[in-house]
Amino acid sequence: MSRTQHNHGHSIDERWAREEQYHASFLLKNSIHDEALEFCLKNSDDHGLPHIAVSGMEGKYIHLQARVIGAKRILELGTLGGYSTIWLARALPEDGELVTCEYSPMHAEVAGQNIEHAGLSSKVKIVVGPAAESLAKMDPEHKFDFVFMDADKAGYPVYLEYCKTLVRKGGVIIVDNVVRQGRVSDLSVTDDENSNGVRKMLEDLKDSPDFEATTVQTVGARSWDGFTFVLRL
Template identity: 40%
Template sequence: MQQQWSAVDNFMISRLIPQDDVLRQVLENNKRAGLPEHDVAANQGQLLALFVRMTQARRVLEIGTLGAYSSIWMARALPPDGQLITLEADPTHANIARQNIHLAGLDTRITLIEGSALTSLEKLGDILPFDLIFIDADKPNNPGYLEWALYYSRPGTLIIGDNVVRDGEVINGQSDDARVQGVRRFIEMIGDNPRLTATALQTVGVKGWDGFTLAMVNG
């Protein structure tokens, strides 16, 4: 099935997503540096960019930068005065991400904060709320990330959680995988919070079998 999923994804990407030399170079830089191949697929990057445009976001928070591939997709969709803050714990990843952000010409639009995301979130301080928040970091800490996302939200903020299906393991309540348990708690917290209207979708494609949550802050 994986071969067919990938073929369908590649067909859609070839027909719908324009070729982009900068983004291609970003992925090459990430691979050459030995970063985990956890970047979103091109069609998923375009989806994030569309979410930015649909919500008319001016301020975006990304929790988990990796090599800044998704950061670049979202930052490009912002208006000229828009800002994206992205958080990355790994110094090597952060260094490559800075190079990629510079390559994309987005130094003034993207601010990368290096260090533990939970610590960085605590230190962001009393800033304006974000219009869109993308959670795509270490899954055991997803519950904590959701709490901070709500803190930095306003009515209408869209909170996106990536990699929530885990090849179907999300339904395994007995899993000893801390990533699975972090995602399960994350989903439970979203469902139990009256401030949120949410859904989740499974995805298959070049990134395998996974999915994401979408949660809109009501008030």
């Protein structure tokens, strides 16, 4: 079996990358040379942001999910350079709003440049600071339809708790990076705060009267990971 090495010592089957690229050649035909997305990636790279944004296929997936439920208010936790933000903001109607929370002021500044370049500043509000503090200040009367959670994994249980009051019934929450190359299910790994955070979130979801959820594992050109799809009951 042909394999290529991934970072952190994890190997990736080369067929994963080939399959992703093949499907993308058909399904991302209008996005492969999308000037705003290309600018976002290059500008983020030029400013030294880590290469941990969602892939194009993943970006389109959350974009379509937001459109499917007719989202008018979207919450994003973890802006980075705004690549996923652009995908999500494009799913909104003209009067829609996206609030995205970013811990790093520098990342938020770069994301602001990228979002402005994409012509989406009127729909996007960037909130800078620890996500939990930002969530605590939000008005639970002004609920969100859709949440994309891709921030500090150790904080996932806290963020999910806030979603009980901030997300409308029937709303959708997509929680990214919940498999982490198999580290979450490897209980011998006890010193990884991110994996511990995901485990706690899964425990909280197990018998929750507020949520129904499932996890889907993913493989691709960069990693073996997965996302948890959560429905607010």
